[in-house]
Amino acid sequence: MAGLGPHWGFIVAAYLVTAVVVLGLIVWIRADLAAQRRILKDLEARGLRRRSDAAKASAPAEAAMPAEAE
Amino acid sequence: MALIDYANPTRFLGLVEKLLPWLGALAALLIAVGLGLVFGIAPDDYQQGATVKIMFIHVPAAWLSMFGYSIMAASSLGTLIWRHPLADVSAKAAAPVGAAFTFVCLVTGSLWGKPMWGTWWEWDARLTSVLVLFIMYLGLIALWQTLEDPIKAGRAAAVLTLVGIVNIPIIKFSVDWWNTLHQPASVFRLGGPTIHPSMLWPLLVTALGFTVLFVTLHLMAMRNEILRRRIRTLRMLQASAVAG
Numbered sequence: 001m002a003g004l005g006p007h008w009g010f011i012v013a014a015y016l017v018t019a020v021v022v023l024g025l026i027v028w029i030r031a032d033l034a035a036q037r038r039i040l041k042d043l044e045a046r047g048l049r050r051r052s053d054a055a056k057a058s059a060p061a062e063a064a065m066p067a068e069a070e
Numbered sequence: 071m072a073l074i075d076y077a078n079p080t081r082f083l084g085l086v087e088k089l090l091p092w093l094g095a096l097a098a099l100l101i102a103v104g105l106g107l108v109f110g111i112a113p114d115d116y117q118q119g120a121t122v123k124i125m126f127i128h129v130p131a132a133w134l135s136m137f138g139y140s141i142m143a144a145s146s147l148g149t150l151i152w153r154h155p156l157a158d159v160s161a162k163a164a165a166p167v168g169a170a171f172t173f174v175c176l177v178t179g180s181l182w183g184k185p186m187w188g189t190w191w192e193w194d195a196r197l198t199s200v201l202v203l204f205i206m207y208l209g210l211i212a213l214w215q216t217l218e219d220p221i222k223a224g225r226a227a228a229v230l231t232l233v234g235i236v237n238i239p240i241i242k243f244s245v246d247w248w249n250t251l252h253q254p255a256s257v258f259r260l261g262g263p264t265i266h267p268s269m270l271w272p273l274l275v276t277a278l279g280f281t282v283l284f285v286t287l288h289l290m291a292m293r294n295e296i297l298r299r300r301i302r303t304l305r306m307l308q309a310s311a312v313a314g
């Protein structure tokens with residue numbers, strides 16, 4: 001390959017391996033994120049909430065009740 | 071808001087969502103500029119010729135292999151001393167990213183060694199200690215996969231990580247302590263860098279780009295781990311509701 005001398009194959013291989021590993025890592029982490037979000041959405045769709053999220057969700061409803069009573 | 075407030079996983083996730091696009095763009099920009107300098111400005115070495123271009127990915131990968139393990143060791147202190155869940159998450163998330171960069175370091179080193187040293191591998195102190203680091207990364211990843219309870223796994227991994235930190239100074243100073251085939255330090259050394267600025271600056275820019283990429287990937291992996299633990303909590307709530 002022009003400009004990279006007689007050992008161009010080693011240089012190209014080094015950069016290719018780096019690109020494949022880094023891109024593979026990015027794809028794997030993003031696929032893992034998509035999988036975790038899908039599972040979490042599925043669990044929440046079945047009505048499951050962490051206690052802290054459930055408390056947050058019920059708080060505005062309780063706060064609105066007196067106003068509704070007026 | 072104080073910095074300590076971001077130790078709350080929910081607030082941390084909010085911060086990460088805001089930071090990630092900027093960090094990703096910065097990493098891409100720095101790596102692109104760095105590679106532009108490597109292939110456009112940095113000269114060939116008078117002895118190695120163009121093969122020296124492997125240095126611009128091998129050296130940052132080597133630094134990040136140790137950086138990743140140092141993050142894990144600092145996080146392990148957070149796990150054992152303060153028992154903070156985010157410290158645990160940080161240590162676990164850094165392992166695959168650190169292992170990947172250590173793998174890149176080993177492979178690019180081998181690809182650089184064959185044309186320059188005449189061998190793919192030599193059992194000298196620097197190469198062997200980096201191989202040990204890679205095996206330690208794999209061992210820690212396996213440990214986290216083996217123990218189902220993340221708290222127990224985190225504590226066991228934290229102890230093992232702190233024991234393994236002894237390997238980091240061995241890697242760094244192996245070229246000074248023993249007679250090795252690997253060259254001595256030429257950037258971070260007493261007396262300043264021995265590398266010419268025309269090669270040093272492209273190396274530093276590329277290394278900074280890969281470091282920002284490492285931080286970005288680490289934060290992304292931490293976000294995944296926090297979500298994984300939320301799923302585990304919900305499943306346990308579901309199981310206890312069914313049992314109760």
